[in-house]
Amino acid sequence: MHDLFTNWLGQLGLLVIVAIVFWGLKRVFKRRWPKTLLLIDFWPPLLIIFTHYLTLQATESSIVPYEMLSLMIMGIGLTLLEVLQRGEILYGRFFRLYWRANDLVTILVYVIAFGCFVLAKVGL
Template sequence: MTFLKFAAILFIILNLTISIILVKLFRLQKKGWNFADIAFPLFAIEFYLITDKAYYHSLLPHLFLALSILAIFIASIFLWKRKDFTYARFFKLFWRAGFLVTFLIYLAMTISLFLIKK
C-alpha cells in the first residue's frame, strides 16, 4: 500500500512534467495543443492502474460517468445558450474540461489512498 501511495504522488508530478516537456520539445503550441491535451489520457490510464490495485474493483466507471455528465453539460450549454454546435469546438472544450475533471478525481483518489487504514 505504501508503494501505491508513492506511485500516485509520483504519477502526478511525472505526468505534468512529461506533458509540459513534450509540448515544448515538439512545439505543439503552434498546433493549438497544451499540456492538458497530453496529460488527460495519461491521468485516466494512471487512475485505472492505481484504483485497480488499491480497491476491490476499479473506479474507472465512476470516471466515465463524470466525463459523460460533463459531455452532456457542455452539449447543453452549446445548444441552449449559444444555439450553435460544432464538433470541433465541443471536442476541444470537452478535452480541456475533461482534463480538469480527471485531474480532480485523480487528486481525490490520491487523498483517499492516504486515508485508508491498512
C-alpha cells in the same frame, strides 16, 4: 514499464517526462505548433490509467467506469448547454470546451484518487 503505471512516484515521473517531451516538441516546431494546444491536453489518457491503478491499490475496485460515465454525461450536458445558449453547435468550439472540461475532471479525480491512496496507506 509496469512500475511506472502502478507506483505513484512512477506516475508523476511519467507526467514529468510527457511535459519535457511536450516542451521540447513545442520548441522545435515553434511556428507550426497550434497555439491552442496546451500541456494538460495530453494528460487525460494517462491520468485515467493512473486513477485506475491508484484506486485498485486503495480499494478493491476501480473508479474509472464511473469517471467514464461522468465524462459521457458531461458531454451530453455541454451539448445541451451549447444548443440552448447559442442555438447551434460549432464543432471546434464544442470539442475544445469538452476537452478542457475533461482535463479538469480527470485531474480532479486523479487528485481525489491519490488522496484516497495516501489515506489507505497511512491507515485512516
